[in-house]
């Protein structure tokens with residue numbers, strides 16, 4: 001049923017994109033079914049005509065056989081070409097859809113191994129999905145050929161159609177084997193993905209450098225190979241057991257064919273049929289075997305495509321058509337009035353998994369600068385992701401001026417947030433565009449981009465490039481110019497500051513590659529930007545940092561410990577409290593004196 005439904009999806013696309021090719025492909029399939037039968041009938045009449053010295057019958061048989069042979073092979077070739085054209089055209093349209101819909105997936109899907117696996121399946125080249133599904137179309141005419149052959153066999157003896165029954169074990173065993181193979185393929189998917197990642201890491205310049213110096217390349221390679229070996233072993237074992245099952249099935253069928261030919265021979269000896277019928281039964285028997293094999297392999301290969309098609313359908317169901325997306329949810333305010341309120345917020349990355357945040361009650365006033373502090377893994381970045389709308393809280397709620405964040409138009413909310421993360425992206429575009437993607441509507445506004453670059457000290461980075469802002473960045477392209485880590489980071493900061501009227505601006509430790517002076521300058525720039533936001537939109541600036549010299553300037557400092565708020569207040573209040581903040585501050589102050 002599932003296969004038929006998915007075949008329906010592909011046929012629907014074929015009908016929309018290449019209706020004429022589809023019609024001809026179907027017609028030729030049916031013609032091929034009759035033509036292949038005509039070959040056997042022609043041969044029978046030729047042999048019987050010769051045996052009975054009936055020249056007219058022999059010549060007619062020869063003609064029918066020859067014409068059928070020509071139609072069968074020519075029709076088959078044309079149908080192959082038509083199917084290739086169909087697969088190419090429809091596959092390209094599907095790939096386009098996969099690209100559009102996968103970029104509209106909720107962010108959480110990209111951090112969830114189960115959903116990542118389905119996404120990988122959906123990203124199989126479209127042409128492979130369509131060709132696999134079109135194999136099911138071939139199965140239809142092949143089924144017709146089998147039916148016509150059985151009718152012809154029944155006209156010789158009512159026992160002969162039983163030949164088809166002897167093919168059933170191999171069909172059943174093949175289907176069982178296929179299911180087992182698919183289960184193994186899903187089980188090894190994580191190992192395969194991990195091996196690919198390890199080899200990618202070994203080849204990416206950033207990690208390869210570290211591996212070469214640290215001597216870890218061997219370990220990474222060994223782990224990658226171990227995963228691949230494990231995958232290959234499991235696939236081989238599953239493949240062998242499938243082959244054993246299928247061979248047993250084919251043995252039964254071979255015995256059936258032998259018995260059918262022997263029966264036709266007995267009938268011919270008894271004079272009930274002519275010698276041509278023995279040839280016809282032997283021919284139909286061997287054709288039947290080939291047709292069954294083609295049906296099986298068509299089903300098998302189409303099943304592989306069905307997994308990807310299933311994932312393709314899943315992807316389309318996950319994301320409404322991005323092109324037709326309506327404004328969903330409440331409008332985002334132009335300016336904040338009250339600010340953000342978190343009530344009993346808890347979050348786990350996996351359902352039923354450990355809570356990374358728990359019982360967070362926090363009020364962040366409009367126009368304030370807030371610093372998030374805490375040890376590594378205390379939940380700072382996770383809280384930032386929740387506030388940006390990348391994830392929804394598992395428990396509790398976040399409101400923006402009293403409106404639940406999830407009720408707001410999500411795209412509009414993201415359009416009013418801006419962030420620079422510690423794992424910032426190195427967009428290998430032209431330098432101007434690398435900054436400009438921070439605010440897409442202004443990607444061509446060179447003056448605004450230059451102004452913003454100057455504000456975070458990125459202007460000298462751009463100016464020293466061979467073609468200034470028009471220089472292609474990165475090593476992926478032949479004419480690209482590579483930047484240092486600190487230079488990339490400055491461009492990332494400029495990108496985050498390009499948006500002028502954000503309601504939430506986040507700086508999540510994106511300064512690791514900068515020297516102390518540059519980092520101080522960046523935070524000064526951010527403090528200045530925060531003042532601008534405070535006046536223009538009463539926007540909130542959120543700083544995540546381990547540097548207390550930066551943190552102390554915030555209006556509100558929130559100290560996280562194990563996913564809970566340990567304390568919150570101004571620098572002076574927290575120092576007076578003598579709690580965790582005062583301890584951490586004291587530790588850092590002593591380390592620098």
Ligand SMILES: Nc1ncnc2c1ncn2[C@@H]1O[C@H](COP(=O)(O)OP(=O)(O)OP(=O)(O)O)[C@@H](O)[C@H]1O
Pocket residue numbers: 111349356374375376377378379380381382383
């Ligand atoms: N995508 C994820 N899937 C599952 N667990 C995650 C994921 N991201 C983070 N975690 C877990 O959530 C916890 C909090 O991580 P988070 O990145 O929020 O901490 P952090 O305070 O920002 O740390 P750091 O100071 O090192 O950046 C950690 O225990 C981490 O292992």
